[in-house]
Amino acid sequence: MDEAQKVREQAAQAMDVLRAELAELARIQRKRTTLIATGEAAERRVMVSLNADGVIIETRFADDIGDLGHEEIAAAVTEAGQRAHAELSRMNEAMMRPLTEQRARLPKMSEVIADLSDFEGMRDIDGLGELDNLLTTPPPVSTAPPGSPERRVGDAEGTSPDSGVKDELW
Template sequence: MVNERLQADAAMMMEALSEQMLGIAKIQRDRARLTATVTACDKRISVTVNADGILIETRFADDVSDLSYDEIAAAITEAVQAAAAQVGERGRRLMAPLRARKDRLPPLPELIEDMPDFRSVIPVPPPVSIAPPNSPERRYDDEDAGFGDAEPYGRRSMVRDHDE
């Protein structure tokens, strides 16, 4: 009788886990499809970013040449940052039900005796700066963490990175 009860409980848990995984996959798929478009300079500049905040399209109106290069550059930077913030918020809203469900689960130490609570030791990532390169906000005391001159592994790109 006990064995049947354990099998039923295990089957129920596996079904719940399967439903959870399907829900996660749907949320991930929906998030991957997110984009945000922002216009600047009286709609002379339009930028679109993907779910990761990566610029995927830039469009200029015919009268964009009325602007200086500095105005165009500043407007694109500001518009991409605004679009990234929008798509980030949409992604957070999409993930909210999943986070709420996770928050309702009891901590592991409540389920398994003597299990440490790993949530207390997970480092929280610092906010990512949107300041331009070489600005005071981007200067850190711990610049060289042992990887200062390391070359990235893999194929070399034809595009040069300028954040060195």
């Protein structure tokens, strides 16, 4: 086997790994659109829910919210939003962790394909020209409130988009 053929085979193997990684990334992106994080404050009188992008999708007050003054309510809304954001960050990180760990274990492209910079025929490797098509734009994240019909539609994997809702807070 000549050197050019060896490089082509190595590149094809690397492309297979890349395709699998991009498919996993697309799956994670779809799942991410369903995330909802809810924070509470002021002894559960204030609850703020955020979607995966950190956009407020619902703010709720308990029946006894009137026991608080305006400044206390404002501070509680801020606190609940910050708590929801911290939870959302944790959820996003946990969702990405397996992919991040997998990437850390993979060798660098230059380690897989020797003399990569010297090889002029890289454009002819099956699938390399289609790399742009493999990269996906994340799907849009819903701004519908928790429990709305839009969120009850389940995604392609059969999970409910409401999976991030903390129902016990309501």
